[in-house]
Amino acid sequence: MEIHGYQMPENLYYEKNHYWVRIEGDILVMGMDDFAQKMAGDIVFVKIPFVGKKLQTGKKFAQVESGKWLGKVYAPVNGELIEGNEALEADPEFINQDCYGTGWMYKIKPVDMGEVENLIHGTDAIDKWLLADIEKYKEH
Amino acid sequence: MKLYNLGKVPWQESQLIYHALALCGEEALCLLSPASPYVCIGFHQDVTQEVDLEYCRQNHIPVFRREVGGGAVFLDGRQLFFQLILHRNSPHAPKRIDAFYRKFLQPIINVHHKIGVPASFKPVNDLMVGQRKISGTGVGEIGDSIAFVGNLILDFDYETMSRVLKIPDEKFRDKVKKTIEENLTTISRELGQESLNRWDEKTLNDLMSKEFEKILGPFTFGRMDAVLIDKIQELKTTMLDDGWIYKKAGQLTGRVVKVRAGLEMVQRMHKASGGLIKTNFEIREGKLANINISGDFFCFPHTLVQDMEKHLEGAALGDIREILMAVYDDPMNQIPGVTIEDWMMTIKK
CATH class of the missing domain: 3.30.930.10 (Bira Bifunctional Protein; Domain 2)
Incomplete structure (x- = not known):
């Protein structure tokens, strides 16, 4: 669905720092959402941590750089990193071009798949959360 | 504070x-x-x-x-x-x-x-x-x-x-x-x-x-x-x-020197099957400037590289592929072993 010009697929789960999560069998795929990539501008670097890295919900586990800002990536669930999108090492702009497709960032094996239910999901919740953030980002 | x-x-x-x-x-x-x-x-x-x-x-x-x-x-x-x-x-x-x-x-x-x-x-x-x-x-x-x-x-x-x-x-x-x-x-x-x-x-x-x-x-x-x-x-x-x-990041094939917002100097190298391609250029406000192409690939006619430089000068980054396609569409132009994708690798940020 589109909310104020931002594409936010309603079938995805969202971490509050604007990373999306998709369930694929018993693993999770995550990436940056459309709102975040538009706010960040041109992405110039994505850190791909080593496979096997333990992730803790809400803790940073990687960095992403837009040229103007070196930001962090937060784990959406407890789990283990099982793959990073290596194509982003050479072409980080995939995130800007196709953030839900070729611009995916990491694959995670969650400790408990049920944790995704703690993420933002469902049309109403996504809508409410994004509208609030759009308002926040209008400040100053 | x-x-x-x-x-x-x-x-x-x-x-x-x-x-x-x-x-x-x-x-x-x-x-x-x-x-x-x-x-x-x-x-x-x-x-x-x-x-x-x-x-x-x-x-x-x-x-x-x-x-x-x-x-x-x-x-x-x-x-x-x-x-x-x-x-x-x-x-x-x-x-x-x-x-x-x-x-x-x-x-x-x-x-x-x-x-x-x-x-x-x-x-x-x-x-x-x-x-x-x-x-x-x-x-x-x-x-x-x-x-x-x-x-x-x-x-x-x-x-x-x-x-x-x-x-x-x-x-x-x-x-x-x-x-x-x-x-x-x-x-x-x-x-x-x-x-x-x-x-x-x-x-x-x-x-x-x-x-x-x-x-x-x-x-x-x-x-x-x-x-x-x-x-x-x-x-x-x-x-x-x-x-x-000394920690390593992604592989670079060349250099990008950002001088200011809207001006970057780029040097790229790429090994195509037809030979090495080297490019030097600037990206000024999203457009190519002062592009220089060299390498050890063969091309015909011998003025083709100069012509390509001319066509690419001032081009918006989004138009590069189209310009290259026009070059390759002309049957007179031959660059064996060098594809449009090879050029796209060398004319990018």
């Missing part, structure tokens, strides 16, 4: 202090400059690709990797650093990147105006005098803090800056130096060398602290306490370690 008005400090501390404050979660403004020169690379850069390490070693110029993005820069005591550390969720910090820079570059603009330099903000994060940049800035999220760092450039050593960068050929190095000279100005260049007697480090730091107080409220005097000193010592063991400085 605390103000650390430190003047000249050992070069290592000119970087470690803001990392330490950020990791300690202490909000502060640091005003300082390094007692000796060094090279500072961006968080994700590969030092072996970016810096002429042999030159630096011979000239006793150390190298540091910051936890802030951007490119390699040569820093010395003629650049006065401002480093603002805020909590990640500070009410002072606008969420939008452009609004953040606009807000916190305003004090620096005001200082330039006070001393007679007509600096203005150019989104996203540049401070310009006419077409020339006069301050470098960046932001990194460190710990649970945001570190906003930048410099007031009294004077700049263009020669050493172009020397410390790893650039494979001297022609390109000379071009880099000239382009930096054309696109980066300094306070002494704007006001004359004698102005530096009037606008010394202490006076300018006082002006900066007053301007930052206008948006952040009154400062209290910060001292390097035991906690901060311990954190700096701890960081010395990690951030001055070769493992940190």
Whole structure:
């Protein structure tokens, strides 16, 4: 669905720092959402941590750089990193071009798949959360 | 909020202090400059690709990797650093990147105006005098803090800056130096060398602290306490370690030197099955400029490379593929073993 010009697929789960999560069998795929990539501008670097890295919900586990800002990536669930999108090492702009497709960032094996239910999901919740953030980002 | 008005400090501390404050979660403004020169690379850069390490070693110029993005820069005591550390969720910090820079570059603009330099903000994060940049800035999220760092450039050593960068050929190095000279100005260049007697480090730091107080409220005097000193010592063991400085990032096939917002100099190399392709070009406001193509591939007619340069000159980045397709569509043009994809690899940022 589109909310104020931002594409936010309603079938995805969202971490509050604007990373999306998709369930694929018993693993999770995550990436940056459309709102975040538009706010960040041109992405110039994505850190791909080593496979096997333990992730803790809400803790940073990687960095992403837009040229103007070196930001962090937060784990959406407890789990283990099982793959990073290596194509982003050479072409980080995939995130800007196709953030839900070729611009995916990491694959995670969650400790408990049920944790995704703690993420933002469902049309109403996504809508409410994004509208609030759009308002926040209008400040100053 | 605390103000650390430190003047000249050992070069290592000119970087470690803001990392330490950020990791300690202490909000502060640091005003300082390094007692000796060094090279500072961006968080994700590969030092072996970016810096002429042999030159630096011979000239006793150390190298540091910051936890802030951007490119390699040569820093010395003629650049006065401002480093603002805020909590990640500070009410002072606008969420939008452009609004953040606009807000916190305003004090620096005001200082330039006070001393007679007509600096203005150019989104996203540049401070310009006419077409020339006069301050470098960046932001990194460190710990649970945001570190906003930048410099007031009294004077700049263009020669050493172009020397410390790893650039494979001297022609390109000379071009880099000239382009930096054309696109980066300094306070002494704007006001004359004698102005530096009037606008010394202490006076300018006082002006900066007053301007930052206008948006952040009154400062209290910060001292390097035991906690901060311990954190700096701890960081010395990690951030001055070769493992940190030499850590590898993604593979680069060439060089991109960002001169200012809207101007990058690019050098690329790519091995196509038909031979090596080398390109040198600039990206000026999103368009190709001064493109030069060379290599050891064969082409027919022999003027084809020159024709391609002509067609590509001034082209928007999004139009490159179409221009190349038109070249390949002409049956007279032959470049065996070099495809449009090969060209796309060499004519990109």
